[in-house]
Every structure is written in C-alpha cells, then in structure tokens.
Amino acid sequence: MKNLVKLMVMFFLSGLILLACKKDADENSDSNLPDNNNNNNTEETVEYNKYLASGSYGDVIRYEIDEENNIYKYYNETTGQSDSGTYVVSNDANLQGVYEVSLGSDNFYAVELADKAFATSLPSGRAENELCFGLSADLDLSTSFSTSDIAGKYLFIIYDDLTSSEIWGGYELFSDGTYTWQLGPQDEANFDENTHFAGGGSGTWGISSEDPSRLIFTEDGIDYFGTVYPGKAMLIDNGTGNGFTLGIYYPDTHVSQSDVAGYYRYLDITLDGDQGVGYYNIPSSGSELSYYYKYRSSSEGTGSCSDFTTVGTVNNMFKCTDIFDGDTFYNYFIILPGEVMLHFCAGDNGLVSYGIGAKIN
Numbered sequence: 001m002k003n004l005v006k007l008m009v010m011f012f013l014s015g016l017i018l019l020a021c022k023k024d025a026d027e028n029s030d031s032n033l034p035d036n037n038n039n040n041n042t043e044e045t046v047e048y049n050k051y052l053a054s055g056s057y058g059d060v061i062r063y064e065i066d067e068e069n070n071i072y073k074y075y076n077e078t079t080g081q082s083d084s085g086t087y088v089v090s091n092d093a094n095l096q097g098v099y100e101v102s103l104g105s106d107n108f109y110a111v112e113l114a115d116k117a118f119a120t121s122l123p124s125g126r127a128e129n130e131l132c133f134g135l136s137a138d139l140d141l142s143t144s145f146s147t148s149d150i151a152g153k154y155l156f157i158i159y160d161d162l163t164s165s166e167i168w169g170g171y172e173l174f175s176d177g178t179y180t181w182q183l184g185p186q187d188e189a190n191f192d193e194n195t196h197f198a199g200g201g202s203g204t205w206g207i208s209s210e211d212p213s214r215l216i217f218t219e220d221g222i223d224y225f226g227t228v229y230p231g232k233a234m235l236i237d238n239g240t241g242n243g244f245t246l247g248i249y250y251p252d253t254h255v256s257q258s259d260v261a262g263y264y265r266y267l268d269i270t271l272d273g274d275q276g277v278g279y280y281n282i283p284s285s286g287s288e289l290s291y292y293y294k295y296r297s298s299s300e301g302t303g304s305c306s307d308f309t310t311v312g313t314v315n316n317m318f319k320c321t322d323i324f325d326g327d328t329f330y331n332y333f334i335i336l337p338g339e340v341m342l343h344f345c346a347g348d349n350g351l352v353s354y355g356i357g358a359k360i361n
Contacts, residue, residue, distance in 0.1 A: 032075040033064060034084035048073075051118045052214060052227045053134025054237040054244035056159045056269070060225060061124050063134050065112060072101070072110070076125025078240060083125070094279060094292045097360030098265050106296075109277045111265050111358040116229060117340055119356045121267050121275045130161055130269045133246055133356055135229045142212040147175040149230040150215075153197055153250035155316060155334050156181075156234070157342045157354060160243025162271050165351055167344060168334070170197035171234065171247050177204050179217065188332070191313040197250075232336055246356065248316060248336045255316045257308075258284045259337040266341065268355025270295070280333075280341070280357065282308070282318075289320055305331065 048064035055061055059078035065071070073084035087099040087110065099110040101122060110120035118134045141150065154171045158164065169183040170193075180198035185191055203219030217224045217236060226236040234247040261284035268276045278293040289308040294300045305320035311332070318333045327347050334342040344354040 032077075032082060033062065034073045034075075034082055049112070049115050049118070050137040051134030052137040052235070053118065053124070053132050054226075054235060055124055055126060055129030056131045056161045056243045057126055057128040058160070058238055058240045058242045058244065059124070059126055059129055060237050061129075061132060061134070062137065063118055063120075063124075063132075065114075065118065067112075067114060070099075072099075072122075074122075074124050079125045081125035094294075095265060095277060096263075098277060108275075109267055111267065111356075111360060113339060113358050113360070117233065117358060119267055119358065121277070128161065130273065130275060131159055131267060131356065133159070133235065133244065135227050135233055135235050137213045137227070139227075139229065140212045141215065141228070141230075142207045145230050147177065150228050151175040152231070153193075154234040154247030155250045155314070156245050156247035157334065157344060158238070158243060158245050159354065159356075160238070161273075162269065162351055162354065163243075167351065167354065168332075169200065170250065171245075172197040173205060173228070173234070177206055179203055179205050188311050188317065188319070189313055191311075233340060246342060248334050248340060248342060251315050253315060254310065255335065255337055257282070257310065257318070260318070260335045260341075262338065262359050264341045264357040264359050266343065266355045266357030268343070268353050270353045271351065274299075276353070276355070280343075287320075 046066055048066050051063040053061040053063050059076050061074055061076045063074045070087050072087055075082040087101045090098045090100050101108045108122045112118045115136050120132050123129045124132045151173045156169055156171055158167045166183050171181045173179045180202045182196045182198055182200035184196055201219055203217055205215050205217045208214040208216050213227060215226050215228060217226055224236060228234045232249050236245040238244055261282050264280050266278060274295045274297050276293055276295045281290045287308045288304055288306055290304045292302050305322045308320040311317040311319050316335055320331050322329045322331060329345050329347050331345045338359050341357040346352055
C-alpha cells in the first residue's frame with residue numbers, strides 16, 4: 001500500500017469555516033456585500049443563499065447566491081474586497097449543474113448544494129485563493145441545535161494550496177465545548193478510530209455571540225472562526241496564509257458503495273496551480289469508476305479506475321489507482337453520501353492534487 005503522502009486527490013467532498021481572527025459586528029453585516037437589487041419594486045424580495053466560506057490562502061469570505069437571477073456576491077473579510085456578478089449554468093453535459101463565471105478571458109466555476117454548501121474557483125478577493133468553500137450561514141447554532149447536535153467526529157482535509165504533505169486526519173468536537181484532533185497515518189491501513197481523532201492538538205469551541213451561525217475555536221490562546229452544518233460538515237479557517245480545514249461527519253459504521261453512488265461535479269487544484277473542473281461517476285456496484293476532467297491549461301479528457309473500493313479501516317473513505325501517461329496515481333475520497341466529496345491524489349513523487357465536489361441532481 002502506498003503512503004497517503006503519495007495520494008492524489010480526485011474527489012471533492014466536505015463543510016466548515018474557522019476564521020483566523022475575530023471580526024467586529026459591523027464587518028459581519030450584510031452592508032459590506034454589493035447590492036445587486038436595482039429593481040425599484042419594493043414588493044419584490046430577492047432570496048439569497050448565504051454561506052460562510054474560506055479561501056485556500058486562509059481568507060474569511062461571505063458569499064451570497066441568488067439562484068433565481070443567477071447572481072453571486074461576496075465580501076472578503078480578510079482583505080476588505082467585495083464584488084458581485086452573474087453566472088450561467090453550464091450547458092456542457094459533462095458539467096451539468098455547474099456554475100460558470102467569465103471574467104475577462106478567464107473562466108471560473110462553482111458548485112452549490114442550495115442552503116448547505118458552496119465551492120468555487122473564483123479568487124474571491126485575493127488571487128492566491130485558488131479554491132474556496134463555504135457552509136450555510138443561515139443556521140442559528142445557538143437556538144436551532146444543541147451542543148450534542150454539533151458534537152461529533154469529522155474526517156478532514158487541509159486545503160492550503162498543497163503546501164503540506166500531511167493533509168488529512170480527524171477532529172472530534174465534544175458537547176462540553178472542547179475538541180481534539182490528530183493527523184492521519186501515512187498508510188490508511190493503520191488508521192485507528194481510538195487514536196486518530198486525538199493527540200495532535202486540543203482546544204475549546206463555542207458559538208459566536210456576534211453571529212450565531214459561527215463557531216469560535218480557541219487553541220494555544222488563538223481564536224479561529226468557523227462553522228458546522230450539524231451531522232454533515234465542519235469548516236475551519238486556519239488564518240491568513242494557512243488555508244482552511246474541511247471535515248466530513250464521520251459515521252459510526254461503514255458507508256456502503258451504493259450509498260455514495262452517482263455523479264459528483266468537482267473543482268480541484270494541481271501542485272503547479274492548474275485549476276480543474278469535472279465529474280466522478282461512482283458505480284452503485286462493481287469497481288469501475290469513470291471521470292471527466294477539464295483544466296485551465298487546456299487539458300481535457302475522460303478516464304476510469306478499475307479498482308474502486310472502500311478503505312476497510314475508515315468508515316467513509318474510498319480509494320482507487322489510475323494509470324496516466326505511464327505513471328501510477330493513488331486517489332482517495334472522503335464522502336458525505338449523496339452530498340459532498342473531498343478528494344486528494346498523489347503519484348510516486350508525492351501529492352499532486354486535491355479538490356471538493358458535490359452531488360448535483
């Protein structure tokens with residue numbers, strides 16, 4: 001078995017955002033977001049899906065999506081930059097349900113699970129943000145959920161523009177307001193639920209008094225902001241320059257292949273900074289996984305893996321190998337069944353890509 005250090009991410013999944021430093025109440029106000037409603041008809045109310053997001057450089061970002069009018073807008077709390085625009089839903093059969101945004105000569109993409117999760121390759125206020133991810137900011141974690149609802153184990157990937165070879169592991173949030181975490185083993189066969197959710201670090205968490213859709217995580221005297229979609233995903237902003245941590249809720253029992261079957265449209269980033277979009281089609285049975293990819297470098301094509309299977313030691317992880325131009329790549333997927341996919345991939349020389357995807361109907 002190849003070391004996980006050699007894994008190449010092919011799937012997206014996984015939501016949470018931890019913000020690197022506290023923001024003032026006025027910074028959290030929607031007044032910082034561009035106003036796209038130029039209609040003077042006061043009876044018309046525009047409905048936006050709101051997300052707390054983080055960029056792969058480590059910026060805290062607020063996104064709003066108007067599905068009816070195909071409008072997006074964001075405010076980067078870290079840089080103070082904001083923008084808005086329109087998107088189109090792709091007419092490419094391979095990218096069904098994917099949003100496309102044209103800025104000058106560049107095309108960017110986004111995938112959305114309405115009111116749940118949002119991912120985009122838009123730089124969102126900083127050029128270094130090659131991948132951004134958000135979870136719903138419409139949840140009131142203080143009144144709609146108990147601390148027991150928020151608590152749980154989350155299997156995570158660190159998205160920091162591939163600056164580290166140690167990218168996956170486990171977080172556990174406890175109902176008493178504490179948490180622990182640990183990085184995963186080099187060989188996934190050595191993963192142990194009793195040791196890989198604690199031992200790397202620990203801290204406390206609580207609901208923000210200024211914005212009840214956010215959590216504050218405190219470790220070694222430093223506050224980080226983030227959020228949880230209870231029972232689904234956790235997002236932590238790791239601070240400027242350090243990217244974000246995205247975790248998928250870890251189930252008590254093994255997820256079956258039939259539960260995760262279907263098309264997941266994804267965004268990913270390669271080690272050399274090439275941005276990609278595509279799909280992975282997971283079969284309900286058998287071992288033949290097919291995929292489509294399209295990169296900014298004009299590389300485009302289809303392929304398949306013939307050995308797709310579950311990872312026996314990890315309840316919601318799957319894997320397969322792929323041969324491309326004579327080289328072998330090792331692909332790992334952490335999946336929230338029917339919703340989100342996190343993926344990473346590596347070759348014999350180390351990590352080469354990672355990404356996030358969503359199952360869009």
